[in-house]
Amino acid sequence: MPDPSPVAFPTRFDGARDRVAVVVPGVGYSPARPLLHFARSVLLQHGWTVQEVWWQVPDDFPRFTVDDRIAWVERQVTRAIDAEGGACRLLVGKSLGSLACGISADRDIAAAWLTPVLTIDRVARALQRAKAPTLVIGGSADELWDSRIAASLRHVLEVPSADHALELAHDAAGSVDVLRRVVSRLDRFIGSLAR
Numbered sequence: 001m002p003d004p005s006p007v008a009f010p011t012r013f014d015g016a017r018d019r020v021a022v023v024v025p026g027v028g029y030s031p032a033r034p035l036l037h038f039a040r041s042v043l044l045q046h047g048w049t050v051q052e053v054w055w056q057v058p059d060d061f062p063r064f065t066v067d068d069r070i071a072w073v074e075r076q077v078t079r080a081i082d083a084e085g086g087a088c089r090l091l092v093g094k095s096l097g098s099l100a101c102g103i104s105a106d107r108d109i110a111a112a113w114l115t116p117v118l119t120i121d122r123v124a125r126a127l128q129r130a131k132a133p134t135l136v137i138g139g140s141a142d143e144l145w146d147s148r149i150a151a152s153l154r155h156v157l158e159v160p161s162a163d164h165a166l167e168l169a170h171d172a173a174g175s176v177d178v179l180r181r182v183v184s185r186l187d188r189f190i191g192s193l194a195r
Contacts, residue, residue: 020049021090022080024073024097026115027057035114035166038183039092046190048090053080057096066120073099081107090193092186095144095164101134102126110134110193112186115164118146127153135189137182139166157185 021043023031031040031052043050055076058064064072077100081088091097091104091111098116103109105126112135117123124146127136135155138145139162150156159178161168166182167175 014049017049018087019047019089020051020084020087021092022077022084022088023050023052024077024080024091024093024100025053025055026095026097027061029094029096029165030054033094034179035182036092036094038179039112039114039186042183042187042190043090043092045187046194048190049087051080051084051088053077053097066122069096070099070102070120070122073097074103076100077103081109090190098123101130104132104134105130108132112189113137114182115139115142115144115166117144118149119144124149133189133193135185137166137185139163139178141169155189157182 023036023040025031025036031054040050053076073096089110091100091109093100094114095117098113101111101113101116101123104111108131110132115138116136127134133155136150136153137157138150139159140147141161142164144164147158150158159166159181162178163169166178168178
C-alpha cells in the first residue's frame with residue numbers, strides 16, 4: 001500500500017545522545033496536547049533526548065482495515081526509530097500510536113502507552129509479550145480500553161471514569177487531577193529506566 005503521508009520529525013529536544021525517546025501521537029492528538037506535552041517535559045527532566053513524531057493520517061484512513069492501520073503506524077514509527085541510529089530506548093505513544101507496540105516488543109524497547117487500543121487483539125498480544133519495561137495508562141470509561149486485558153499486564157494505571165483523553169466528563173478540575181496522576185506515574189516509570 002502506498003504511503004502518501006510520510007512522517008515528519010519537526011521537533012527534537014536534546015538531552016542524552018544515547019537515550020532517545022520517540023513520542024508518537026494519536027489520530028487527532030498531537031505531541032502538543034497535554035498528555036504528550038507533559039510526557040515530553042518529564043523525559044527532558046530525566047535527561048532524555050525527545051523526538052516527536054507529527055503525522056497526518058491519510059484521508060482514506062477510516063476505510064483502512066485494522067491490519068492496514070497497524071502497518072501504516074508501524075512504518076511511521078520504524079522510520080522514527082531507525083532515524084536515531086540505535087539510540088531509541090523508549091517509545092511514548094497515545095492511542096493510534098499504540099498500534100506500534102509490536103515494534104517495541106520485537107525490538108525490546110521500553111514503552112509508555114497512553115490510552116492504548118486494547119480492543120485490537122494484536123495490540124493486546126504485543127503488550128502481553130513485551131519483555132522491556134512497559135507502562136500502560138487508560139481510563140475505565142474509554143471504549144478502546146479493556147480492564148481485563150490491562151489487569152494481565154505488569155505496569156498499569158487505570159483511571160476510574162476517565163475517557164479516551166484521560167479526562168472526566170463534566171469535571172474540569174477532576175480532569176486536571178487525573179493529568180497530575182498520569183504525569184506523576186510517568187515520572188516514576190521514566191525515572192526507573194535510568195536505574
